[in-house]
Amino acid sequence: MRKVLLSEDEIPKQWYNILPDLPEPLPPPINPVTREPVKPEELMALFPRECIMQEVSQERWINIPEEVRETYMLWRPTPLYRAINLERALKTPARIYYKYEGVSPPGSHKPNTAVAQAYYAMKEGIKRLTTETGAGQWGSALALGCMLFGMKATVYMVKVSYNQKPYRRILMELWGADVYPSPSANTEYGRRILKDDPDNPGSLGIAISEAIEDAITHEDAKYSLGSVLNFVLLHQTVVGLEAKKQMEVFDDYPDIIVGCIGGGSSFSGLFWPFYYDKVSGRAPKDIKFLAVEPTACPSITKGFYTYDHGDTARLTPLIKMYTLGHTFIPPPIHAGGLRYHGKAPTLCLLNKKGIVKTVAYNQVEVFKAAHLFAKTEGILPAPEPSHAIKAVIDEALRCKETGEDKTILFLLCGHGHFDMQAFSDYLSGKLLPYEYPEEKVKEAMQELTKLYPWLKIER
Ligand SMILES: Cc1ncc(COP(=O)(O)O)c(C=O)c1O
The missing domain is CATH 3.40.50.1100 (Rossmann fold)
Structure with a gap:
């Protein structure tokens, strides 16, 4: 199947x-x-x-209004695929599945x-x-x-x-x-x-x-x-709730759930329902939740856990999250949706507690992974979920080394049909492997403590 x-x-x-x-x-x-x-x-x-x-x-549990459910019917339920061609190309014993949100009218979750x-x-x-x-x-x-x-x-x-x-x-x-x-x-x-x-x-x-x-x-x-x-993240849980039913039809259950994070809504939408299985004792396995961000905007892997504003003009309240500082100006990478200085407070808390793990990749390795996915599975992924694809490939290759037949589920949260310039730059070798410098994060934290000397800043 x-x-x-x-x-x-x-x-x-x-x-x-x-x-x-x-x-x-x-x-x-x-x-x-x-x-x-x-x-x-x-x-x-x-x-x-x-x-x-x-x-x-x-x-x-929050009821979905009938008018919203009817509107969802324009593109939902979305398909869940097994990436058999990708598995074969990687020669991995792992089983790889992806929930595809690119079928919506704008092409994403x-x-x-x-x-x-x-x-x-x-x-x-x-x-x-x-x-x-x-x-x-x-x-x-x-x-x-x-x-x-x-x-x-x-x-x-x-x-x-x-x-x-x-x-x-x-x-x-x-x-x-x-x-x-x-x-x-x-x-x-x-x-x-x-x-x-x-x-x-x-x-x-x-x-x-x-x-x-x-x-x-x-x-x-x-x-x-x-x-x-x-409230935004919980609206996205239709993704994970559908995926759970679909995994049942495959008679399988994920060991690892992977998603890219900009603010954290798509990944949370996929993994929250499985997290519920875990905390309520329903999960048949101990699931690893793996978030993926760009090295050019490494809010969790290089940022600090503190209170910061959600916007540059400081109009929003202070929000407890991993942040690179609200003054962050992103390097010009192609994953436009992953260039936010902070992340969702729920996701940050789960990271802080070690329940969610986060890794970062640069855009050159990410586009290479996207290319392999397009050559095997056919769908051209958006640059954002291509970060998840890179992490999935690495996990699947680890399984190949250890011989473990793990089940990996990831969210393909959008197609890349509007990102052709990015793919053209990739094909002509123009992409740069940006890494956001540690010193810049430290400078931003100094600025933040000048504004609010009472803030506790931790990793
Ligand atoms: C296709 C796609 N994926 C992911 C993201 C990142 O946002 P989030 O982490 O909230 O899903 C965006 C944001 O614009 C996006 O357009």
Whole structure:
């Protein structure tokens, strides 16, 4: 058997929320001035109310509204494949499976939360959602979500991608979104940056600041985020819940679960339901959870575990996470979705506790892995999940050395059809193996402690 498809009625009816099952309570976001935990009501100016309720909910299972489930039917359930050709090419005794989210209209997992967020906003009478996007995956997902629920999307797209990668911008525009290159003249913060530095290439941190400013200065608008927050991650658990059923059809269960991490939503969506099996004593095996990040943006492998802002203008509360510092300007690597300075607080806590392990790879080895995958399995992966593919290949080769027939499951969270420039640069040998320098992280932490001398900074 090469793949398992489920029927529409097998789309989960509830999302899984990890909060009640964490090894210890999640450190809350705090106000940088009072140092007090931020109250849910304070976040309601920014996000739809229902999203905030989910953010702090201790309910393990959250019902998926029927309208959202019906919208999921446009592309869900997604297929789960066994990568038999890749296994053969590697001559590994390991069995490799992948859950493929590239079949959604924008080509990634991102609409699993975009349609839910747009639905809740529409129900609350909100007319417009603002957001940021790197290379355009998240922006295009939100543009789709808003279009399906009759709302407007305003997307601040990191300027370097806006100029270099026009195709996702065009897709967003076709779906009715307004797209601005960030930093833009559309916000006070953007204008301030442009005045000092007209050629500023932008960053996700800056684009988040612009999108938040736009939302809080307009009555009819709220802000939408594509990763990091608990409610976003729990919306993604449809991925892992479906994958569990599909693995049952294969009569197999993973020893290792692998995913790339930008903010951590796709990987969490896959592994949380299996984590639930583990903590509730249902898992037949002791599963290894393996996250993969780029050496050019090594938030967990080189960053520090502390409270930091989620954006560059320091508009967000302080969030406890592994961070490279909110002033981080990413090197120009091709995995646009993996260039965020922080990671999801739940994922960071699980890393800190040793329950999730994280490894980093440079983009040259990552694209080589993507190429092997495309040559064996046919699907051209996006640069982001190609990080997971590299880690899967390494794990499978380790199995070859030890003779272990482990089961490896990974998330192929998007296709690479909009990333042809990246693959062209790879083919012509132009890619560089960037490594983000340790000194820069230390400098950013010094800046952070200048701002907040009371912060505890740990690894
Ligand atoms: C295809 C794809 N994969 C992964 C990511 C990383 O985000 P996350 O870790 O939240 O899944 C992105 C973000 O834009 C993306 O577009």
